Amino acid sequence: MKARLPPKTPGNPGIFNGRSFPGSISFSRFELPPTRGGSPAHALVRGAGAALGAALDLLLPPECLVCEAPVSAAGLFCADCFRATTLIADPVCTRCGLPFASAGAAGRDGICASCAAAPPRFATARAALLYDAGARRLILPFKHADRPEIAARLAPFLLRAGAALLDRAELLVPVPLHRRRLFARRYNQAAVLALALGRRARRPVLVDALCRLRPTAPLGGKTAAEREAALDGAFAVRPRRAAALAGRCVLLIDDVLTSGATANACASVLLAAGARQVDVLAAARVPDPRGG
Numbered sequence: 001m002k003a004r005l006p007p008k009t010p011g012n013p014g015i016f017n018g019r020s021f022p023g024s025i026s027f028s029r030f031e032l033p034p035t036r037g038g039s040p041a042h043a044l045v046r047g048a049g050a051a052l053g054a055a056l057d058l059l060l061p062p063e064c065l066v067c068e069a070p071v072s073a074a075g076l077f078c079a080d081c082f083r084a085t086t087l088i089a090d091p092v093c094t095r096c097g098l099p100f101a102s103a104g105a106a107g108r109d110g111i112c113a114s115c116a117a118a119p120p121r122f123a124t125a126r127a128a129l130l131y132d133a134g135a136r137r138l139i140l141p142f143k144h145a146d147r148p149e150i151a152a153r154l155a156p157f158l159l160r161a162g163a164a165l166l167d168r169a170e171l172l173v174p175v176p177l178h179r180r181r182l183f184a185r186r187y188n189q190a191a192v193l194a195l196a197l198g199r200r201a202r203r204p205v206l207v208d209a210l211c212r213l214r215p216t217a218p219l220g221g222k223t224a225a226e227r228e229a230a231l232d233g234a235f236a237v238r239p240r241r242a243a244a245l246a247g248r249c250v251l252l253i254d255d256v257l258t259s260g261a262t263a264n265a266c267a268s269v270l271l272a273a274g275a276r277q278v279d280v281l282a283a284a285r286v287p288d289p290r291g292g
């Protein structure tokens with residue numbers, strides 16, 4: 001299923017119309033299109049789903065896409081989250097998805113300076129949200145406050161940003177946590193996100209394809225070479241999962257993309273294990289690639 005934004009029109013029935021962010025889409029309402037498939041049976045199922053949705057709307061007042069504030073209709077942001085949330089939109093680096101301040105900031109080939117200097121191992125990376133105040137409202141409790149259910153709020157944003165990548169993906173694989181961190185957090189947020197996406201996009205998820213062999217220190221402030229060295233040998237493909245990866249187009253899922261070094265290290269081991277291609281989809285990305 002692909003998500004789409006509605007056209008930007010003054011008459012769009014959202015709470016907030018016409019506001020634009022630098023490097024982002026102006027939006028007022030966020031909705032998913034009907035599922036593909038035009039048979040009468042499909043239409044019946046869709047009709048029943050819509051009726052059920054309408055009945056639930058009567059019972060449960062619609063909530064903001066990000067927080068639990070009530071809004072007038074499903075698919076809207078509350079005032080605070082609308083101001084704080086930035087969707088990533090073109091122009092972005094065609095390889096790593098880094099947002100450009102303007103179309104002129106991209107080189108003639110459409111890639112950023114980092115990708116030109118050292119092309120990543122992954123084919124394409126995209127993220128849904130800038131990692132700003134709005135994204136932190138979702139991602140910090142998702143990571144640190146035992147709130148796995150937030151994956152359901154993030155998934156529609158990823159479906160929209162990663163529609164093309166999900167279309168070609170044959171298998172979703174989450175970035176793994178080291179087992180000590182997994183024990184402390186109780187769940188791997190990237191795996192929970194991958195499962196939520198896999199269900200909605202009807203793609204298989206291999207939650208344990210990768211493992212993190214050792215914990216890694218934060219990468220912030222390190223140079224590209226130092227990040228690569230810090231991650232050398234940190235990830236591996238589980239041998240019993242290698243057969244499932246062979247020849248497949250894999251979509252690696254993470255919560256936050258920073259420098260892309262972690263995604264790159266994971267892509268390397270997936271490709272070495274036989275994956276045909278690796279793309280990356282994250283809920284958010286840090287705008288400054290030197291951030292870590």
Ligand SMILES: [Zn+2]
Pocket residue numbers: 064065066067068069077078079080081082
């Ligand atoms: Zn809100």
Ligand SMILES: [Zn+2]
Pocket residue numbers: 093094095096097098111112113114115116
């Ligand atoms: Zn790039």
